Amino acid sequence: MRSTKLFLSAFVVSTMISAGANAATTFVYCSEGSPEGFDSALYTAGTTFDASSRNIYNRLVEFEPGTTNTIPGLAETWSVSDDGLEYTFNLRDGVQFHTTDYFTPTRNLNADDVVFSFKRQLDKEHPWNQYTAGTSWEYFNAMSMPDLLKDIVKIDDSTVKFVLNRPEAPMIANLGMDFASILSKEYADQLEAAGNKEDLNQKPIGTGPFKFQDYQKDAVIRYQAHEPYWRGKAAIENLIFAITPDASVRQQRLAAGECQFNPYPNPADLDAIRADANLKLPEQEGLNVGYLAYNTKVAPFDDPKVRKALNMAINKQAILDAVFQGAGKAAKNPIPPTIWSYNDAIQDDPYDPAAAKQMLADAGVSDLKMKIWAMPVQRPYNPNARRMAELIQADFKEVGVDVEIVSYEWGEYLKRSKDLDRDGAVLLGWTGDNGDPDNFLAVLLGCDAVGGSNRAQWCNEEFDALVQKAKIVSDPAERTKLYEEAQEVFKREAPWATIAHSVVFKAMNNNVEGFKIDPFGGHAFHGVDLKQ
Amino acid sequence: MLFYYFKRFGVLIPTFLGVTVASFAFIRLLPGDPVLLMAGERGLTPERHAELLKQFGFDRPLWEQYLDYFLGIFQGDLGNSLVTKKPVLDEFFTLFPATLELSLCAIIFAMAFGISAGVVAAVKRGTWFDQSLMGTALIGYSMPIFWWGLLLIILFSGTLHWTPVSGRISLIYFFPQVTGFMLIDSLLSGQKGAFSSALSHLILPTIVLGTIPLAVIARQTRSAMLEVLGEDYVRTARAKGLPPRRVVGLHALRNALIPVITTIGLQVGVLLAGAILTETIFSWPGIGKWMVDSIFRRDYPSVQGGLLLIALIVMIVNLIVDLLYGLVNPKIRHTGG
Numbered sequence: 001m002r003s004t005k006l007f008l009s010a011f012v013v014s015t016m017i018s019a020g021a022n023a024a025t026t027f028v029y030c031s032e033g034s035p036e037g038f039d040s041a042l043y044t045a046g047t048t049f050d051a052s053s054r055n056i057y058n059r060l061v062e063f064e065p066g067t068t069n070t071i072p073g074l075a076e077t078w079s080v081s082d083d084g085l086e087y088t089f090n091l092r093d094g095v096q097f098h099t100t101d102y103f104t105p106t107r108n109l110n111a112d113d114v115v116f117s118f119k120r121q122l123d124k125e126h127p128w129n130q131y132t133a134g135t136s137w138e139y140f141n142a143m144s145m146p147d148l149l150k151d152i153v154k155i156d157d158s159t160v161k162f163v164l165n166r167p168e169a170p171m172i173a174n175l176g177m178d179f180a181s182i183l184s185k186e187y188a189d190q191l192e193a194a195g196n197k198e199d200l201n202q203k204p205i206g207t208g209p210f211k212f213q214d215y216q217k218d219a220v221i222r223y224q225a226h227e228p229y230w231r232g233k234a235a236i237e238n239l240i241f242a243i244t245p246d247a248s249v250r251q252q253r254l255a256a257g258e259c260q261f262n263p264y265p266n267p268a269d270l271d272a273i274r275a276d277a278n279l280k281l282p283e284q285e286g287l288n289v290g291y292l293a294y295n296t297k298v299a300p301f302d303d304p305k306v307r308k309a310l311n312m313a314i315n316k317q318a319i320l321d322a323v324f325q326g327a328g329k330a331a332k333n334p335i336p337p338t339i340w341s342y343n344d345a346i347q348d349d350p351y352d353p354a355a356a357k358q359m360l361a362d363a364g365v366s367d368l369k370m371k372i373w374a375m376p377v378q379r380p381y382n383p384n385a386r387r388m389a390e391l392i393q394a395d396f397k398e399v400g401v402d403v404e405i406v407s408y409e410w411g412e413y414l415k416r417s418k419d420l421d422r423d424g425a426v427l428l429g430w431t432g433d434n435g436d437p438d439n440f441l442a443v444l445l446g447c448d449a450v451g452g453s454n455r456a457q458w459c460n461e462e463f464d465a466l467v468q469k470a471k472i473v474s475d476p477a478e479r480t481k482l483y484e485e486a487q488e489v490f491k492r493e494a495p496w497a498t499i500a501h502s503v504v505f506k507a508m509n510n511n512v513e514g515f516k517i518d519p520f521g522g523h524a525f526h527g528v529d530l531k532q
Numbered sequence: 533m534l535f536y537y538f539k540r541f542g543v544l545i546p547t548f549l550g551v552t553v554a555s556f557a558f559i560r561l562l563p564g565d566p567v568l569l570m571a572g573e574r575g576l577t578p579e580r581h582a583e584l585l586k587q588f589g590f591d592r593p594l595w596e597q598y599l600d601y602f603l604g605i606f607q608g609d610l611g612n613s614l615v616t617k618k619p620v621l622d623e624f625f626t627l628f629p630a631t632l633e634l635s636l637c638a639i640i641f642a643m644a645f646g647i648s649a650g651v652v653a654a655v656k657r658g659t660w661f662d663q664s665l666m667g668t669a670l671i672g673y674s675m676p677i678f679w680w681g682l683l684l685i686i687l688f689s690g691t692l693h694w695t696p697v698s699g700r701i702s703l704i705y706f707f708p709q710v711t712g713f714m715l716i717d718s719l720l721s722g723q724k725g726a727f728s729s730a731l732s733h734l735i736l737p738t739i740v741l742g743t744i745p746l747a748v749i750a751r752q753t754r755s756a757m758l759e760v761l762g763e764d765y766v767r768t769a770r771a772k773g774l775p776p777r778r779v780v781g782l783h784a785l786r787n788a789l790i791p792v793i794t795t796i797g798l799q800v801g802v803l804l805a806g807a808i809l810t811e812t813i814f815s816w817p818g819i820g821k822w823m824v825d826s827i828f829r830r831d832y833p834s835v836q837g838g839l840l841l842i843a844l845i846v847m848i849v850n851l852i853v854d855l856l857y858g859l860v861n862p863k864i865r866h867t868g869g
Contacts (some may be wrong), residue, residue, distance in 0.1 A: 028703055034825075036615045044572065133612035136584055142574045201617060216709065217626050218817030219700060240703050244815040248682055252690050253697045411568035411830075414575060430573055453575050 025237030027512075027530060029523065030250045030259035034218045034243050038204035041121055041179040044138050046521050049178045050263075051221055051241060054524040056098075057181035057206035060089050060114065060160075061172055065527060066516030068287070068339055068435025070176050074109060074207065075160075080474055084167030089114070091158040096228045097184045098211035102203050105186060109207055111154040116185035118152045118162075121145070128188060131197040139179040143433065167472040169479060173434035182207065209234040209526035218243055235514075235529035254279065254507055260530065261515075262507040263523055267325040267383075273507045284517040286504045287338055289331050289440070290381035290429035291496040292372070292392065293455035295422050300365050307494040309359035311349045313399040314392055314497055323388045324500060331498035333487050335440045338519040339432065340476075341483035346491050357399040369402045371424025373417060377410050380502045380521070381429030388499070389427060417455050426455050427499075435519060437483040442467045445495065456495035463489040540854055547847060552605065555839035556598050559832050566590070566614055566830035588614065590832075601836060610837030615829055620837035624819060628841075629712025630700065631818030634810070635803045637734055638742035643796060646746040647789075650753025654761060655780060666754065672747035677806055681740045681813035688736060695735050698815040702729040737814040741806050745799040752795040756788035763787075790857070797853030801846050 033047040040053035053059075062073035072078075075089035095109035120128035121140040129135065140146070148171070150163040164171065174180065187205040191197050204212050209231065210223035221241040225234040242259050244250045247266040254262045255276065265273060265281070273281045294301040294310070301307060316330045332348035335341070360368070374389035375382060382388060386407070393403040406424065408416060417426045433439050443449060446467055447459035463486050470482040506517055511531040518524065567576070567584045576584070585591040589600070604610060610620040649669070653662040689697040696702065700714045707721035715734070718726035760766060761784050769779045807820035819838060826834035 026704075037617060042617070044570070044574070132617040134588055134614055134617055136570075136587065138570065138574075138576075141580060142571070142576070198617070214706070216817065217623070218821060219630075219815070220703060222706065242699060242703055242815070243817070244698060245821065246813055246815070249685060249698050249813060249815060252685050256689060256693070256697050258697055258699070258703075409563035411564040411566075414571075414573065415565075415568055418575070428573065452577070453573070 026240060027236040027238070027261075027525060027528065028240045028242050028259040029261045029263070029525070030244045030253050031221075031241040031523075032243075032247075032250070032264050033245055035215075035221070037201040038212065038215075039183070039201040040181050041117075041137060041140060042132070042135060042201060044142070050523045052204060053178040053181045053208075054522045055210045055223060055239065055526070056204050056208045056212060057183070058095075058208050059176055059178075059180045059182060060091075061176045061180075063176050063435060063518075063520065065524065066518065068173075068432075068519050070172050070435075073176070074114075074182055078172075084169075084472060084474060085164045087162040087164070087171060088155070089160050089162070091160065092230060093158065095207050095230045096226075097187065097207055098205050098226055100203075100205065100211055100213075102199075103184075103187050103190065103205050105184065105205075107186060109182070109184075110157040111160045112157075112185045113182050114160045115152050115154050116188060117180070117182045118149070121179070122149055122152070127192065128197070128200075132201055137179070139177065139433075143174050143177070143179070145174070167474075169471055169474050170434060170436040170438045173436040173439075177434050209524075210236075210239050229526070231526065234526045236525055239525055251507065254509070257509075260509040260512050261523075265505055265507040267327050269507075270326070270505060278510055279507060280510050280512075281505055281507050282515075282517060283503050283505045284519070285329055285336055285338055286380055286502040286521065287336050287432040287435065287519040288381040288429055289334060289336055289501055290379075290388075290427070290499045291331070291334070292425050292427055292499060293496045294425045296456050296458040296495050297420055298423070300363065300368065301370075301425070303363055304493050305359060305363045306365055307497075308349065309356045309363065309365075309399070310396065310401070311494050311497045312352050312359070313356040313395050313401075314499075315351050315395050316499060317351070318395075319388055319391050320500060322391060323382070323384050324502065325383075327383075327503045327505065328500040329503055331501050332491070334445060334490055334496065334498060335437050335483075335487070336432070336501045336519075339435060339437055339440070341437045341480040341487075343484040343487040345484075346487060349494075353395070353398045360399060360401070366400070367402075368400070369404070370396075371404050371406050373413065373424050373426040374405050374407045375410070375413060375427055376407050379429055380431060380504075381500070382427060383502075385427045418452055420451055420457055422457075425497075428455055432520065437479075438467065438471055441483060441486055441490075442471065445490065458493070458495035460489060460493055460495075463493070536858055537855065540851060540858075544847060544851065548844070551840060551843040551847070552602055553598075555836045555843065556601055558839060559827070559830065559835040560594070562827075562830070564830050566832060569830050570614070588832075605840070610840070611833030613826070613834045614831045615826075615834070620833050623822065623834065624838060624841050626712070627817055627819045627822050630714070630816060631804070631807050631811070631820060633713045633715065634734070634737055634741060634816060634818060635800075635807060637738040638803060638806075639745060639796065639799065641738050641742040642745035642749055642799070645742075646749030647753050647785075647792065649746075649750040650792075651757055651780065651785060651788075653750070653754045654757030655776075657758060662754075666751065669747040669750045672743045673751075675743055677740060677744075677809040678813060680743060681736070681810060684736050684740060685813070696729075696733050698733075698813070700730065700733050700816065701726065702733075705729060737810050737816055740813070741803060741810040744806060745796075745802055748799065748802075749792060749795060753788065753792050756791050757784060760784045760788045793853060793856060797850055800849040804842055804846065 035048040035051035036043045038052045040049055059073045060075040061070045064071045074092055074095060076092045078087060078089045080087055097105040120126045121137040148164055148168055150165045153161045155161055184205045188200060191199050209226055209229045211226045213222040213224050215221045223239040225237050227233055244253055247264060250262045251265055251269045253259050273279050294307050296302055320328045320330060332346055333343055372389045372392060375385040389405045393405060396403050430444055443453055445454055445458060447464045450457050450459050466482045466486040470479045473479050504517060513531050514528045567581055608621060612619055613623055649665050653665045656662050685697055688695045705723055705726045710717050710720055714730040718730040766779060766784050769783050807818055808824055811818045811821040823838045
């Protein structure tokens with residue numbers, strides 16, 4: 001026993017000594033899963049974006065760290081034509097692609113790279129459109145880019161023009177998204193000539209702060225700082241993603257110093273993290289909303305008074321306590337507070353079962369029986385839909401409404417909940433893509449989305465007119481006003497019960513400096529340093 | 533003898549066919565459409581849905597899809613993962629060495645401690661030692677792997693700091709994978725401390741994965757030993773005045789081990805099932821975790837290919853055990869099993 005203990009202690013000591021020697025420049029991030037690949041345009045998962053677009057690539061337009069505001073990225077400036085149909089981008093000079101053991105660039109970033117990065121997604125005949133088995137460009141499609149983009153034209157080496165089919169104010173925000181990352185055309189040409197096209201997704205080359213070094217599947221990803229990065233070399237020399245899927249184990253690794261950052265701590269571990277003098281736990285509201293969508297096409301839920309009454313019967317605080325365990329904030333609007341144009345002047349419906357009961361009676365509703373759909377999966381905006389449904393069931397019983405809880409397999413749930421004649425109210429939610437209010441209000445509540453992502457099947461002319469107008473107006477102040485008004489209409493008409501926005505916690509070692517919580521849920525490490 | 537081997541190989545053909553059908557059907561019987569799951573809350577239009585089903589070939593009749601899969605097997609083509617877009621066979625064999633290394637360590641651990649514990653318990657039958665050993669084995673057998681793994685991590689890594697929390701080797705070591713076996717690769721790398729780091733990372737997952745087989749082997753060894761110890765030839769050996777150690781170690785144990793070998797063979801399936809949880813807890817990059825991820829994502833090619841390969845491995849190991857059994861026990865090969 002004694003010798004075993006000595007033997008084991010020797011490992012630990014040797015490991016700690018060597019770790020100490022490297023600690024100055026090495027940052028270990030305990031990531032929650034494996035990336036699907038490294039070409040971010042092929043995927044939609046945040047885990048993949050963390051490992052690819054957020055650290056390896058840049059976009060024409062980027063989001064200011066910690067906010068949803070757009071700032072210049074690889075495009076230094078841009079202009080929009082008067083009719084809103086042409087966006088002209090002037091590229092930054094002297095931007096270098098990564099030099100690795102598998103690629104040495106001979107030129108800097110130019111318009112060809114931008115055209116290549118988008119054309120491969122837009123043009124079905126493009127030689128890179130189907131470069132790997134089952135390529136589907138899901139995010140590009142989900143953001144309706146094929147309908148929106150008419151063409152992408154190279155004007156000269158440092159100027160690119162995007163031609164649109166219709167004006168679309170959120171276009172700039174779309175270009176800040178992960179699918180819009182800029183890849184090297186020179187590298188793609190080299191791979192094509194060598195017959196190794198798949199390597200574009202396995203051995204990435206970008207312009208971002210970190211260059212890819214190695215990936216051992218499901219275990220570890222290694223990156224090195226890109227010396228000539230145009231925003232300045234990252235303070236972290238070696239960035240390591242230690243893939244650790246179990247949340248409790250991630251926490252143990254963080255506490256043991258095996259990594260410096262745990263992106264998704266368990267709610268149950270939060271108190272222990274706060275109590276640990278070596279750790280810190282910044283928090284921020286997530287860019288999401290969890291809601292209960294009534295089917296506004298089916299009586300009596302077609303009556304706003306009934307919906308309003310039911311909303312007043314829901315005890316949100318009880319849900320926040322039981323379901324979110326302190327990691328949630330009550331939602332009053334359909335967009336989260338981190339998005340510009342959030343209307344903070346709006347008052348939430350008060351929790352008042354007695355008044356709710358009276359309102360239902362006034363609306364002529366008695367002995368109401370309804371279904372509530374509970375999602376079978378855990379999502380950031382709803383960590384336990386079954387529990388949430390049970391709490392709402394109890395709340396509704398107080399006002400004389402009988403609730404039956406139903407659920408389906410996730411794919412089926414998503415599909416059936418779109419049905420126009422769906423029986424029941426659906427628990428669901430949304431995580432923002434580009435920080436534009438349009439991405440919530442038009443996508444989830446617009447008339448075009450009825451029978452699709454508009455689960456309330458709610459088409460309100462006044463609301464829709466405001467949201468459609470905001471799509472084509474490019475002045476941010478005017479857009480803000482329109483969205484604020486739209487939120488008032490939403491509150492009055494109550495197609496949903498807005499339940500909560502999750503609160504995001506990031507557990508990290510005290511010596512981690514400069515990390516800003518990304519409202520989009522991403523983890524980018526340029527600007528992060530380890531205090532000595 | 534030859535007939536016995538032929539018969540054993542012959543059984544493999546219908547089993548293999550059954551496995552191809554089962555692995556193909558299993559993932560398709562689960563509710564859930566891979567394309568819808570891929571789209572998530574964002575959803576997709578019915579046209580886009582149909583387009584993607586067509587692109588992945590899921591719009592074709594099931595028998596056609598099966599035939600494709602079946603014929604692909606003989607060309608070494610199990611299709612490409614819907615998620616990573618890489619060939620399933622490559623994915624599997626990239627990860628398999630990690631699972632094999634862990635499973636081998638776990639089975640060696642389970643055999644070493646399980647057989648010794650079983651023999652001692654049988655020799656000291658009825659004593660407090662026997663009862664506590666068998667009681668512990670029962671607890672070991674009933675232990676939920678997830679809980680057991682976390683408990684060991686919290687105790688040995690979190691509190692005592694004796695072992696690393698998870699992973700296969702300390703992140704400071706970086707060398708190319710040659711064999712995929714970390715113990716061998718770390719030695720080949722020539723980096724100081726790499727081998728001991730790899731070994732220290734193996735300790736807890738080996739114990740966790742080996743616990744259930746250990747308990748089973750211990751109980752099986754004990755009962756086999758008890759049976760053998762009551763045999764006439766053992767009594768004769770004792771009457772001849774052979775030392776007890778020789779009687780137990782040479783005469784009794786050799787014969788008692790025959791059913792134990794079968795048990796060990798059957799543990800391969802248990803190990804692969806246990807690997808799913810063990811790999812998740814210890815961030816061990818093996819096929820167990822990969823299979824679970826693939827099932828959740830309804831990655832049809834990965835699940836059907838992975839299941840087929842795992843079933844093949846279990847079949848081959850069981851065949852080897854059967855053949856060994858035939859070698860060890862002449863009665864079986866003469867009667868034709």
